[in-house]
Amino acid sequence: MYGDPATIRKILTEVGDTWAVVGLSNNRDRAAYGVAQVLQRYGKRVVPVHPKAETVHGEQGYASLSDIPFPVDVVDVFVNSDLAGPIADEATGIGAKAVWFQLGVIDENAYHRTREAGLDMVMDRCPAIEIPRLG
Numbered sequence: 540m541y542g543d544p545a546t547i548r549k550i551l552t553e554v555g556d557t558w559a560v561v562g563l564s565n566n567r568d569r570a571a572y573g574v575a576q577v578l579q580r581y582g583k584r585v586v587p588v589h590p591k592a593e594t595v596h597g598e599q600g601y602a603s604l605s606d607i608p609f610p611v612d613v614v615d616v617f618v619n620s621d622l623a624g625p626i627a628d629e630a631t632g633i634g635a636k637a638v639w640f641q642l643g644v645i646d647e648n649a650y651h652r653t654r655e656a657g658l659d660m661v662m663d664r665c666p667a668i669e670i671p672r673l674g
Contacts (some may be wrong), residue, residue: 547664554612555612559604570617585598588602614639623649636659637659
């Protein structure tokens, strides 16, 4: 339900190529670091969002979604489930087209709010696993 194949395909191939990755830093041991590399290999622009606002994979980082001075298509969320809902709400507020909650990031209320706001959403899935499956 939270990761139907049609929505996954739409987000990865149609929604847009600018992905804000919330929780992305220069810590190579974190999953966000490797997932961002995969997204870049598939032609996505990866925008790091982290309190440190570090440049990662050659892209300027920002402390929050609202600090990004250009449109974002997809917000990819690598934070604890308890913190994910407000990020989904902020994604709606900045005009993102889709929200993607990573593996283990689950907030059913945020999922429903985001869908009701008109955004596509996937929850508890990983784009680095899904994108190669598209063929």
